[in-house]
Amino acid sequence: MKEKIDRLRKMVNVLQVVEKHPDLYFITLEGNQLVMALGYLKNTLNFKHLAFMQAVDYLEDNKFMLTYMVYNYELKANLGVNVFIDREESSMFSIHRLWEHAWQYQRELYEMFGIDFPGSPRVDEPFIMESWEEMPPMRRDFDTLAYSQKTYFPRPGRETNDPKEQMKKAKYPNYPDSPKIRRDDE
Amino acid sequence: MKEKDIKIIEKEMKLANEGLPEMERDLFADDRPSRIEPLNKYLEQFLNWARARSLWILAYGTGCGAIELRPLMTARFDAFRYGIAGRPTPRQANVFIIGGYASLKTIKRIVRSYEQMQGPKYVIALGSCTINGGMYYDSYNTINRIDYYIPVDIYVTGCMPRPESLIAGFNGLKKKIQAGQCDGMNKYADNFDWYKANQKQIIKDWNMPDYNW
Amino acid sequence: MNKISESKYKDFVADRSKYPEMENGKPVIDLDSHKFTKIWQGPQHPGVTGNMSVEIIVNGDEIVDAKTHVGYLHRGFEKLMERRRYIQCFPIVCRICVPEPDTNEYCVSAAMEDLAGIVIPDKAAWLRTLNLEMSRVAGFLMWLGGQAGSLGMGAIGQWTVAMRDYWLDLFEEMTGGRIYHMYMIPGGVRKNLPLGFKERVLQTVDRTYKLLDDIERVFLNNAIAKSRLKGLGIITPEMVSEYGIVGPTARASGIADDIRINQPYLKYAELEMKMLTSNIGDAYDRTELRFQELLQSLDLVKQILNKIPENGEIQAKLPNVLHWKIPAGQTYIKAESTRGEHGFYMVSDGSKYPRRVFARGASYTHAISVLEKLAVNITISDLAALMVSLHTCPPEIER
Numbered sequence: 028m029k030e031k032i033d034r035l036r037k038m039v040n041v042l043q044v045v046e047k048h049p050d051l052y053f054i055t056l057e058g059n060q061l062v063m064a065l066g067y068l069k070n071t072l073n074f075k076h077l078a079f080m081q082a083v084d085y086l087e088d089n090k091f092m093l094t095y096m097v098y099n100y101e102l103k104a105n106l107g108v109n110v111f112i113d114r115e116e117s118s119m120f121s122i123h124r125l126w127e128h129a130w131q132y133q134r135e136l137y138e139m140f141g142i143d144f145p146g147s148p149r150v151d152e153p154f155i156m157e158s159w160e161e162m163p164p165m166r167r168d169f170d171t172l173a174y175s176q177k178t179y180f181p182r183p184g185r186e187t188n189d190p191k192e193q194m195k196k197a198k199y200p201n202y203p204d205s206p207k208i209r210r211d212d213e
Numbered sequence: 214m215k216e217k218d219i220k221i222i223e224k225e226m227k228l229a230n231e232g233l234p235e236m237e238r239d240l241f242a243d244d245r246p247s248r249i250e251p252l253n254k255y256l257e258q259f260l261n262w263a264r265a266r267s268l269w270i271l272a273y274g275t276g277c278g279a280i281e282l283r284p285l286m287t288a289r290f291d292a293f294r295y296g297i298a299g300r301p302t303p304r305q306a307n308v309f310i311i312g313g314y315a316s317l318k319t320i321k322r323i324v325r326s327y328e329q330m331q332g333p334k335y336v337i338a339l340g341s342c343t344i345n346g347g348m349y350y351d352s353y354n355t356i357n358r359i360d361y362y363i364p365v366d367i368y369v370t371g372c373m374p375r376p377e378s379l380i381a382g383f384n385g386l387k388k389k390i391q392a393g394q395c396d397g398m399n400k401y402a403d404n405f406d407w408y409k410a411n412q413k414q415i416i417k418d419w420n421m422p423d424y425n426w
Numbered sequence: 427m428n429k430i431s432e433s434k435y436k437d438f439v440a441d442r443s444k445y446p447e448m449e450n451g452k453p454v455i456d457l458d459s460h461k462f463t464k465i466w467q468g469p470q471h472p473g474v475t476g477n478m479s480v481e482i483i484v485n486g487d488e489i490v491d492a493k494t495h496v497g498y499l500h501r502g503f504e505k506l507m508e509r510r511r512y513i514q515c516f517p518i519v520c521r522i523c524v525p526e527p528d529t530n531e532y533c534v535s536a537a538m539e540d541l542a543g544i545v546i547p548d549k550a551a552w553l554r555t556l557n558l559e560m561s562r563v564a565g566f567l568m569w570l571g572g573q574a575g576s577l578g579m580g581a582i583g584q585w586t587v588a589m590r591d592y593w594l595d596l597f598e599e600m601t602g603g604r605i606y607h608m609y610m611i612p613g614g615v616r617k618n619l620p621l622g623f624k625e626r627v628l629q630t631v632d633r634t635y636k637l638l639d640d641i642e643r644v645f646l647n648n649a650i651a652k653s654r655l656k657g658l659g660i661i662t663p664e665m666v667s668e669y670g671i672v673g674p675t676a677r678a679s680g681i682a683d684d685i686r687i688n689q690p691y692l693k694y695a696e697l698e699m700k701m702l703t704s705n706i707g708d709a710y711d712r713t714e715l716r717f718q719e720l721l722q723s724l725d726l727v728k729q730i731l732n733k734i735p736e737n738g739e740i741q742a743k744l745p746n747v748l749h750w751k752i753p754a755g756q757t758y759i760k761a762e763s764t765r766g767e768h769g770f771y772m773v774s775d776g777s778k779y780p781r782r783v784f785a786r787g788a789s790y791t792h793a794i795s796v797l798e799k800l801a802v803n804i805t806i807s808d809l810a811a812l813m814v815s816l817h818t819c820p821p822e823i824e825r
Contacts (some may be wrong), residue, residue, distance in 0.1 A: 078670070078786060
């Protein structure tokens with residue numbers, strides 16, 4: 028596995044290598060070299076199976092992290108390729124020419140995160156949501172609870188009382204407060 | 214009929230199907246659903262007795278509750294002995310089982326399938342998620358209360374409800390039908406505007422007829 | 427390699443004069459010419475696998491174009507998990523795939539343990555293996571009924587679903603739940619095996635063998651099943667990596683890719699099993715291969731029951747799970763479900779809530795890319811059989 032990554036280093040600029048397990052590595056690449064690197068990984072280094080591609084929203088850094096998980100049938104090992112892209116004008120090179128099913132993920136990412144993949148087939152067709160007018164729902168600044176309460180008529184729940192306070196109020200008003208003990212892992 | 218009368222009738226007739234393209238508007242019913250009043254007492258009792266004994270459910274697995282419908286139909290639980298059978302099309306069915314959470318895309322199909330069913334028709338809502346959202350109470354894509362969109366006759370709680378509780382739900386429905394208390398269809402006819410407003414509030418691209426006969 | 431000569435399509439030559447001209451490899455479809463009909467198969471249709479739909483355009487009864495629509499079961503799990511603490515994520519993930527929820531539970535628990543650096547006890551690993559293998563049996567039984575039902579053999583569906591109920595009883599005894607088990611909590615499993623459980627499992631295994639004997643005679647050797655399934659939906663070995671096909675669907679095309687053997691997790695390395703592959707890649711081949719895998723799974727259940735240690739811990743020590751912070755990192759855990767590689771990609775940022783959890787459903791590409799390609803040029807009546815033979819499961823596609 029290390030040998031393969033060393034061969035990849037000669038082609039592109041590998042920013043970071045993390046070994047999670049002997050058969051699971053994560054590497055970080057530059058965005059503009061991604062398609063070349065994936066093509067090299069697929070055609071020369073035999074990482075033929077694209078397990079998935081997904082995005083992670085880093086709202087505080089104003090970045091999306093895209094993860095491409097590829098698998099090598101001979102090595103029996105997974106390699107995750109991470110790429111950081113800008114969150115505001117989020118757009119990425121399409122890899123639908125490398126894998127026939129990649130357009131499906133790209134269509135999902137366009138809908139759920141708003142990441143554009145120019146040239147990808149059927150990318151702007153609705154995939155999961157129908158008649159959706161809000162911002163892409165998987166973005167972290169979309170508040171799903173507020174939207175659900177606003178739209179879907181929540182049924183009011185029962186009233187609940189904190190047992191400790193209730194007992195104090197109802198039965199033992201003069202009982203002293205116990206000092207709060209902080210747990211280590213809190 | 215005189216020409217004058219035809220004109221008056223044409224004026225009064227309003228095509229409500231606004232979501233459809235103009236060509237297709239005439240193809241669908243523009244009439245509101247109407248109440249079905251019970252017949253004379255003894256005939257109605259007989260009809261209710263008969264209705265309670267032939268519950269044909271629509272085979273539309275709208276959510277994960279559908280997985281318990283298949284064991285219900287096999288040798289172990291054998292719902293056929295209660296007169297319960299699955300039908301593939303809404304025209305032949307009179308019980309609609311909402312199998313759990315209904316997502317935004319599904320609720321549109323649920324409404325349409327429900328309206329296409331012939332009356333008298335009944336709805337059983339399965340699972341906690343049809344009552345108050347259940348564990349998807351904060352999801353952006355699942356509705357919280359099914360009774361805001363179609364009338365529900367009986368709820369079966371649980372996540373997921375066991376086949377036994379489903380059978381108990383069917384028996385409850387039978388009792389209700391036999392007592393003549395299942396008026397979900399009349400409720401839908403009476404509060405048609407309210408139901409439609411609720412449905413149109415969440416289904417933003419309303420491109421189907423307002424009422425499907 | 428592909429035995430097209432056996433196929434029912436061997437003498438079939440499509441009459442292209444009635445078709446539209448091909449442009450860039452795609453037929454020009456003009457619905458206004460009344461030569462084509464657009465039909466929606468699903469979502470309210472008995473011939474689709476769950477709540478999904480295929481929009482097909484037919485010429486006569488031959489499909490010229492197919493488009494899959496999913497999203498009817500989308501609940502937004504990934505968004506909901508961002509709002510929940512790690513332990514709160516655990517009970518909702520099993521809802522991702524209804525016929526076979528245990529793979530989800532295992533993957534999420536293992537991903538949390540992997541990120542937090544927790545090692546589960548030996549006995550817990552054995553119990554997890556048992557649960558996963560039993561869930562594979564139940565999932566295959568459900569599928570077998572569906573495959574037979576798609577050809578109109580409803581009786582086999584009645585048999586297998588009734589048999590699956592006995593397996594659900596075992597699950598209920600073992601975990602307390604019939605459909606959703608919530609058994610493999612992070613750090614181990616929730617319960618020990620009840621007394622006399624082993625004997626009851628062996629009884630059920632014997633019963634299942636008996637049923638499968640019947641099914642092999644009635645279904646797999648049935649002339650109608652053979653003539654309808656042979657040659658239907660051939661997947662070539664090149665397509666497997668191009669389309670991301672996994673599991674038995676890939677193995678039926680000759681790709682030896684089983685995670686339980688290639689990258690053994692839990693206790694699969696200590697079990698005797700061999701890679702089952704085939705090389706034709708049509709629907710009948712997939713059916714036969716899955717049938718063999720079902721037999722293999724029953725054998726594995728027997729093996730596991732003999733190897734489970736009597737005593738031992740079933741739960742590793744966990745921190746207070748209400749305030750459980752997992753160190754930052756990312757991981758990908760996968761397991762072999764009945765449909766193939768089912769994986770969870772989890773990213774944590776050091777807080778109490780996961781940053782991102784992504785479920786890679788095993789049939790994610792089967793139902794869309796592959797189905798849309800294979801559905802062209804077959805007849806409408808074969809579409810249901812093709813869909814079931816790809817073993818699509820809609821809730822794991824849209825989650």
